[in-house]
Amino acid sequence: MGVLPSPGSGVLCEHARRMDERATSAAPTKRSASALKVAGALLVVYGLYYMNREVFTRAFASQTAAAPDPITTYEDRWAPVRAGTPPDGSYGFVSDAGLEGPEVVKRLFIAEYALAPRLLRVGTSEPLVLGVFEKPFAATLRQQHLQIVKDFGRGVLLLRAAP
Amino acid sequence: VIGTVLALALPLAIAHFSLGAVLCGRTRVPWALRLGLTLGGALGVSGFSFLFLLFVHGAWVGADTLVEIGLLAAALRLSRSQSSDPTRLAREDTHAFVAFWLAGTAAVALAHFVVDARLAPHGQWDAWAIWNMKARLFARDPSRWKVIFDGRLLYAHGDYPLLLPAIIGRLLRALASESAMIPRAVALAFAAGTALVVGGAVAATRSPTLGCLAAWFVLTGPLPDYAAMQYADVPVGFFFAAAVALLLLADLETERRRSLLVTAGAFAGFALLTKNEGTLFLVALLATRIVQFPRPSQIRRLATELGSIAAGSAPALLLSAWHRHLGKTNELLSAAGADSVAGKLTSLQRYSAVANAFADQFRALDGWMLVLLGVAMMTGSGDPPRRSTLAGLAVLTGVLVTGYFLVFIVTPYDLVWHLASSSDRLAVQLQPLMILSLFYALPARLGEQFLGRNTTGTSI
Numbered sequence: 022m023g024v025l026p027s028p029g030s031g032v033l034c035e036h037a038r039r040m041d042e043r044a045t046s047a048a049p050t051k052r053s054a055s056a057l058k059v060a061g062a063l064l065v066v067y068g069l070y071y072m073n074r075e076v077f078t079r080a081f082a083s084q085t086a087a088a089p090d091p092i093t094t095y096e097d098r099w100a101p102v103r104a105g106t107p108p109d110g111s112y113g114f115v116s117d118a119g120l121e122g123p124e125v126v127k128r129l130f131i132a133e134y135a136l137a138p139r140l141l142r143v144g145t146s147e148p149l150v151l152g153v154f155e156k157p158f159a160a161t162l163r164q165q166h167l168q169i170v171k172d173f174g175r176g177v178l179l180l181r182a183a184p
Numbered sequence: 185v186i187g188t189v190l191a192l193a194l195p196l197a198i199a200h201f202s203l204g205a206v207l208c209g210r211t212r213v214p215w216a217l218r219l220g221l222t223l224g225g226a227l228g229v230s231g232f233s234f235l236f237l238l239f240v241h242g243a244w245v246g247a248d249t250l251v252e253i254g255l256l257a258a259a260l261r262l263s264r265s266q267s268s269d270p271t272r273l274a275r276e277d278t279h280a281f282v283a284f285w286l287a288g289t290a291a292v293a294l295a296h297f298v299v300d301a302r303l304a305p306h307g308q309w310d311a312w313a314i315w316n317m318k319a320r321l322f323a324r325d326p327s328r329w330k331v332i333f334d335g336r337l338l339y340a341h342g343d344y345p346l347l348l349p350a351i352i353g354r355l356l357r358a359l360a361s362e363s364a365m366i367p368r369a370v371a372l373a374f375a376a377g378t379a380l381v382v383g384g385a386v387a388a389t390r391s392p393t394l395g396c397l398a399a400w401f402v403l404t405g406p407l408p409d410y411a412a413m414q415y416a417d418v419p420v421g422f423f424f425a426a427a428v429a430l431l432l433l434a435d436l437e438t439e440r441r442r443s444l445l446v447t448a449g450a451f452a453g454f455a456l457l458t459k460n461e462g463t464l465f466l467v468a469l470l471a472t473r474i475v476q477f478p479r480p481s482q483i484r485r486l487a488t489e490l491g492s493i494a495a496g497s498a499p500a501l502l503l504s505a506w507h508r509h510l511g512k513t514n515e516l517l518s519a520a521g522a523d524s525v526a527g528k529l530t531s532l533q534r535y536s537a538v539a540n541a542f543a544d545q546f547r548a549l550d551g552w553m554l555v556l557l558g559v560a561m562m563t564g565s566g567d568p569p570r571r572s573t574l575a576g577l578a579v580l581t582g583v584l585v586t587g588y589f590l591v592f593i594v595t596p597y598d599l600v601w602h603l604a605s606s607s608d609r610l611a612v613q614l615q616p617l618m619i620l621s622l623f624y625a626l627p628a629r630l631g632e633q634f635l636g637r638n639t640t641g642t643s644i
Binding site: 093096109111126129131133134138141142 | 303304305306309312313316317318320321324325328329331334336337338339340364
């Protein structure tokens with residue numbers, strides 16, 4: 022007991038004052054430590070975001086994409102042709118993208134993907150021709166001397182040479 | 185329903201039991217390696233049996249299942265005759281922090297794949313126009329599969345190996361669905377299998393902590409991107425890494441060495457049936473044995489090793505030769521005339537262009553590999569058997585890179601276009617096996633030296 026100041030003594034008052042001082046000076050230290058922890062956690066979260074920001078950007082793009090990808094769209098358009106033509110056929114291929122260039126190549130390959138194992142060849146050399154059009158097609162058909170055998174809708178046609 | 189279940193379960197059971205019989209040696213094989221090999225092995229077996237039946241009968245539906253029942257019986261018999269090596273090494277724990285960090289990275293890589301696959305559900309150009317188109321063709325009308333050799337089917341590349349379309353085609357047929365989810369699931373399985381095999385092989389041969397770090401490098405590379413594109417470079421990269429992983433295990437074994445080498449040969453065979461680059465890989469794999477047993481006194485040993493790998497890859501070699509017989513020869517080789525090849529081989533400009541493109545790939549993808557290589561060189565290569573395995577790995581990588589380099593030198597296509605369209609994909613094929621090789625070169629205790637000892641009982 023000898024080391025502890027007795028109640029009411031001046032020493033006790035001094036001890037209490039020092040304790041108070043320590044308490045008031047410790048409060049900001051504790052607060053700043055907590056703030057540092059929060060800032061550190063925020064930095065970790067931001068760092069993880071920053072490292073993977075491309076994923077978030079693309080995730081946002083996939084959520085806000087206005088339309089399905091072109092392969093899915095084209096594939097849907099070819100679905101009635103698959104149901105309405107024999108699988109072992111060989112067909113010509115025309116479109117309003119012309120007979121050459123990357124756009125017609127892409128449309129042809131998507132048609133091959135959708136219609137395999139049917140064989141497709143750009144042009145009108147085969148007796149039956151498949152056509153895919155984005156714009157009104159009457160003029161193109163006249164120009165290429167083709168007539169409609171079956172209209173599958175959405176610009177997809179089965180054609181043959183006009184007599 | 186029974187057909188669907190059998191088509192999914194039989195290849196898995198064959199891979200599980202046959203690998204179980206092979207991976208029971210002295211080296212304790214982590215679950216990650218076992219799972220990765222089983223997953224990829226099952227897909228390889230499934231595609232192989234479907235392809236075999238296509239080649240033999242055109243469209244003998246259900247016969248692939250019969251073949252697999254036969255293979256399963258053989259795998260079960262093999263499995264029963266084997267038991268674990270009594271001197272098997274104890275299991276080690278993984279550093280907890282590294283394991284958690286890897287789990288987080290795997291989640292981000294998965295999100296990366298899912299998001300990209302959502303934007304392009306059919307994959308990128310080559311995926312839908314070549315691989316998935318053929319898969320649909322096989323599934324819709326197997327009797328007409330030879331249409332791929334018809335010149336009118338543009339961009340079909342009849343000379344390209346057919347394992348990937350066969351894997352997907354068989355699943356499309358078994359599930360009676362043409363959902364774009366099926367090829368996506370196959371791509372995901374190969375990507376996940378690659379990380380599991382590389383991480384698991386490093387864990388088995390070095391330490392579990394280094395295994396986690398190796399898997400982390402695989403997942404933070406281009407793998408999730410290219411898996412979402414559904415390109416065949418991810419499966420072929422998986423088969424490369426799987427064959428090398430089995431080779432590393434074989435070099436640590438004495439009793440089960442031959443069966444491990446046969447299995448490595450089988451995975452190299454799957455690579456051969458996935459992409460033309462697989463042929464070069466098989467040559468490179470055989471070259472590793474020549475490096476390990478170079479002396480005339482070791483000729484019998486060398487013959488046994490080469491014979492084991494050749495035996496494993498023989499079914500794939502036969503199927504590949506059959507493909508060449510049925511269809512066209514390799515486009516790159518047939519289009520390149522002797523005069524033109526000689527001219528290209530002596531053109532310094534072409535060497536410079538290809539070297540620059542390769543350096544770009546290395547800088548873009550694998551700059552950190554130099555750091556690992558430097559650490560490996562500083563720490564030394566260890567005992568003579570390990571030094572010899574490392575020399576083999578260096579030769580393997582060297583043969584592959586040189587082969588790819590020469591293909592670009594003599595390509596009949598426009599060099600700038602060819603480099604721009606495919607040099608990145610060659611890097612994707614090589615990266616997993618390069619990570620595996622580099623981590624194998626590191627000291628086993630390197631992870632623990634940097635990170636301290638593990639405090640939890642996590643294991644991979």
